[in-house]
Amino acid sequence: MENEVHEPQLELFKTEKNNGKVDLTSTFADNMKLPIHRWYRYTAGFSGPWVRELISTENGQNVLDPFGGSGTVMLESEFAGINSIGIEAHPYVFRIAKAKLSWKIDPQEFKDSARKLLSQAKEKNITKSKYPKLIEQCYPKEIIEKLEALKQAWFESNDNTELKELNWFVITSILRTTSPVGTAQWQYIQPSKTKGRVLDAFLAFEAKVYDMAQDMQNMQRKYPNASNSEVYMEDARHMPSVPDAWADLVITSPPYANNYDYADATRLEMTFWGDIEGWGDLQDKVRQFLVTACTQHVTKLKDKADEILDSPLLTPIRAEIKAVFNELAETRLTRGGKKNYHLMIIAYFNDLAKVFHELRRVTKSGCTVCFVVGDSAPYGVYVPVDKWLGELAISAGFDSYEFEKLRDRNTKWKNRKHRVPLHEGRLWIKG
Ligand SMILES: C[S@@+](CC[C@H](N)C(=O)[O-])C[C@H]1O[C@@H](n2cnc3c(N)ncnc32)[C@H](O)[C@@H]1O
Structure with missing residues (x-):
């Protein structure tokens, strides 16, 4: 560029x-x-x-x-x-x-809905073999399959809109940390570069939900008005x-x-x-x-x-x-x-x-x-x-x-x- x-x-x-x-x-x-x-x-x-x-x-x-x-x-x-x-x-x-x-939503309700989505994703057997080129450039097969499982579980979920959007946010926010190529946050993708540390998609999902729920709880206490x-x-x-x-x-x-x-x-x-x-x-x-x-x-x-x-x-x-x-x-x-x-x-x-x-x-x-x-x-x-x-x-x-x-x-x-x-x-x- x-x-x-x-x-x-x-x-x-x-x-x-x-x-x-x-x-x-x-x-x-x-x-x-x-x-x-x-x-x-x-x-x-x-x-x-x-x-x-x-x-x-x-x-x-x-x-x-x-x-x-x-x-x-x-x-x-x-x-x-x-x-x-x-x-x-x-x-x-x-x-x-x-x-x-x-x-401001109930952190417990959010955790429950996210956990349900995660366990449904873990049950999935992903058979899809073709993904958009950019996705194939950014993730090896085993990572794509976990992300795809989360995505499919998200599409199938019938949670209310607010919870569903929060779960969309969680999946979206782990896309870069789970890719081994150069994907610095909010930057152009650099498939030719590699990253040192990559998180497992399911663990990253769980960790993100935990952090977010903690923040919700703390900030709701701090700002009741x-x-x-x-x-x-x-x-x-x-x-x-x-x-x-x-x-x-x-x-x-x-x-x-x-x-x-x-x-x-x-x-x-x-x-x-x-x-x-x-x-x-x-x-x-x-x-x-x-x-x-x-x-x-x-x-x-x-x-x-x-x-x-x-x-x-x-x-x-x-x-x-x-x-x-x-x-x-x-x-x-x-x-x-x-x-x-x-x-x-x-x-x-x-x-x-x-x-x-x-x-x-x-x-x-x-x-x-x-x-x-x-x-x-x-x-x-x-x-x-x-x-x-x-x-x-x-x-x-x-x-x-x-x-x-x-x-x-x-x-x-x-x-x-x-x-x-x-x-x-x-x-x-x-x-
Ligand atoms: C410099 S960023 C603002 C960041 C913001 N202050 C924050 O802390 O996140 C400019 C934003 O304007 C948005 N934007 C561009 N064109 C716009 C438009 N016509 N109307 C509203 N937002 C627009 C961009 O998508 C981008 O998110």
Whole structure:
């Protein structure tokens, strides 16, 4: 994979000292020590403690996350006992968030249902011999058969939806730890690499259920007055489930304009469950619902560039974005990959402009909106992401914006083909 622009999502929220202050936006890795948050390693996520602090300092009562991901904001809002709504457009990530938000169900009931599923899986005699190529690349026969047995038992189970989704979550969350090939969580699959430690599928299932039930029990005791959040599989550009003037605080992080393909990142899991047959299905099943943030997304936009550039939504940044578009269109012709970054960039800002208009509808006057964002430089052409997003927010009806830099990026990246300094931080939008 070419790494021209793509900074691994892993790097996005790293804890760093900034002028002696610890950056609380932090990495999702911190969440791996925290009950419930740790159920699923979503490296595109930000840290629970940072969200907690923001909710309390900003005194949010109705909190919205339009790019909800694995549910960090909703979980912390529940612990704090305040209202929250999350929107997530990726069908697989939505299910992950929804399952984590089931932490309040009876842990004993969950354990009983999971154990029943496991014992039914152990009884199965798997005769199936052909699996999708990716699955065969990722697992030897004896492991595939155990996972297949769990999957078949899951399809046959007639538990209620919430329990069934939690069991789906357990099976899904062991898919990477049970594969001996390179399948680092929330990364592209690397069938040519091998992992040192692999867990037996049935043991991994049992251990995961045990850990989750422990967390449920502890957190239910700790937060007896937790609130109930809502999460919807909708598009941040159009969120019909969020009432007008509902949110007083928005905490979020959109996909960065850095060519990370959120759809491809879940190919293993979606293939395993039969949601997709191969890479070609990702566009229809996932990417079309997401904001444009990778070049795989834009092949069909070739004839629409002028229309997008003339869109009234881009008025406040039109001159600047046209200049960047033209420079990228020229630069790509000199590069081997000929990547369509010029199309990706205009589609990205057009999409985010729609998000700001929708956010204006669903936020109260005087609200605070916090976007964790990073800038980018495809083919070494600088894109001032925070400034442009701020301008688009003002044009959508917000009063002011200010960027608070948290850290520099692209300072240690050895393989990069450009040396443009990049940064990451919080874009504060008010009004
Ligand atoms: C940086 S991640 C957010 C992670 C989240 N803060 C967490 O802690 O888990 C961005 C998320 O936006 C989602 N997304 C992309 N396009 C979207 C859209 N149009 N509407 C809603 N969500 C979208 C992606 O699937 C991804 O989960």
